[in-house]
Amino acid sequence: MKVSIYRYNPDTDREPTMKEYDVDTQGKDLMVLDVLNLVKEMDPSLGFRRSCREGVCGSDGMNINGKNGLACITSLSSVAPGVKEGKKALVLRPLPGLPVVRDLVVDMTMFYNQYEKVQPYLQNSTPAPAIERLQSPEERAKLDGLYECILCACCSTSCPSFWWNPDKFLGPAALLQGYRFLADSRDNATEERLARLDDPFSLFRCHGIMNCVSVCPKGLNPTRAIGHIRSMLLERGI
Amino acid sequence: MVTRVTSVTSLGRNGLYDWLIQRVSAVVIGVYFIGMLAYLIAQPNLDYGTWKAFIGSVPMQIATTLLVLSVAAHTWVGLWGVTTDYLTSLTFGKSATGVRLVVQMVIALLLLVYVLWGLVTIWGGA
Numbered sequence: 034m035k036v037s038i039y040r041y042n043p044d045t046d047r048e049p050t051m052k053e054y055d056v057d058t059q060g061k062d063l064m065v066l067d068v069l070n071l072v073k074e075m076d077p078s079l080g081f082r083r084s085c086r087e088g089v090c091g092s093d094g095m096n097i098n099g100k101n102g103l104a105c106i107t108s109l110s111s112v113a114p115g116v117k118e119g120k121k122a123l124v125l126r127p128l129p130g131l132p133v134v135r136d137l138v139v140d141m142t143m144f145y146n147q148y149e150k151v152q153p154y155l156q157n158s159t160p161a162p163a164i165e166r167l168q169s170p171e172e173r174a175k176l177d178g179l180y181e182c183i184l185c186a187c188c189s190t191s192c193p194s195f196w197w198n199p200d201k202f203l204g205p206a207a208l209l210q211g212y213r214f215l216a217d218s219r220d221n222a223t224e225e226r227l228a229r230l231d232d233p234f235s236l237f238r239c240h241g242i243m244n245c246v247s248v249c250p251k252g253l254n255p256t257r258a259i260g261h262i263r264s265m266l267l268e269r270g271i
Numbered sequence: 272m273v274t275r276v277t278s279v280t281s282l283g284r285n286g287l288y289d290w291l292i293q294r295v296s297a298v299v300i301g302v303y304f305i306g307m308l309a310y311l312i313a314q315p316n317l318d319y320g321t322w323k324a325f326i327g328s329v330p331m332q333i334a335t336t337l338l339v340l341s342v343a344a345h346t347w348v349g350l351w352g353v354t355t356d357y358l359t360s361l362t363f364g365k366s367a368t369g370v371r372l373v374v375q376m377v378i379a380l381l382l383l384v385y386v387l388w389g390l391v392t393i394w395g396g397a
Contacts, residue, residue: 197361232276263287
């Protein structure tokens with residue numbers, strides 16, 4: 034099958050190019066990461082990140098035939114009709130909107146800076162109990178669909194608002210994590226957290242186009258979390 | 272160190288305020304146009320005198336004033352978003368702030384002219 038991969042080495046290349054490879058998959062429905070490993074055997078100069086190879090670590094987020102996803106859990110048959118059969122090329126590019134370090138490896142600094150801004154850790158000013166802060170099953174259930182995020186950046190780098198203002202708009206991943214702590218019954222920094230989100234960019238650059246929802250490899254819904262934060266801001270502000 | 276994001280050119284300098292204005296103005300514009308459409312359908316043989324009496328009545332003058340103000344506010348919030356998305360250092364480099372400020376001021380002045388012109392037309396009594 035034909036594989037077309039974005040190649041760029043800032044030290045030697047003047048501009049990025051797409052390089053074609055012919056890979057023999059023996060007709061198997063491999064994962065995209067398996068195909069990348071086959072290419073790496075042919076061309077060891079290819080750079081990409083991967084670690085757990087089972088959709089847990091979030092290292093191999095990339096743009097696969099136009100849609101962000103994790104290479105390790107995206108099968109060829111799910112990329113697009115005809116890719117597995119070799120009728121259509123598999124096209125791999127780095128996550129859009131972030132600076133390219135090399136080939137499929139991007140610099141995630143801007144993404145992590147926004148994550149840091151939501152202070153993603155429990156904050157509670159009351160004295161700590163002797164053993165632990167308890168939650169009812171109902172309170173714990175509110176964190177489902179929020180805590181599972183693996184920070185692969187597929188969502189934020191599929192979001193045009195994040196492309197245009199990656200320094201000001203937090204992006205879906207950071208906002209999902211922001212809500213994860215706003216929704217936690219053990220956290221009481223709600224007011225401080227909300228006060229940092231009511232400017233015109235941090236949260237309100239979300240126009241609800243739901244690219245984040247359509248690409249999330251863990252099936253999470255950042256748009257809904259952003260809606261919940263907006264409701265909290267409304268209740269606080271009116 | 273986390274710095275707060277601020278903006279002096281957005282309508283309310285606050286995201287929640289702008290968001291609310293955008294929604295409320297959309298409702299005003301929507302209700303006005305549905306009402307206008309209903310009136311036009313209900314008046315198939317509309318003549319100048321009937322139209323003038325309808326549009327010149329005080330309730331319609333107030334409604335049309337609300338419409339003009341809503342269109343201006345809605346346009347400002349929307350185009351402010353467009354200018355801060357596309358007229359940035361990514362597209363214009365170092366001159367981005369100047370370009371954005373000029374475009375925003377032209378839009379603001381145009382909207383002001385439209386509002387004043389609208390008010391004169393609605394309340395001028397010609």
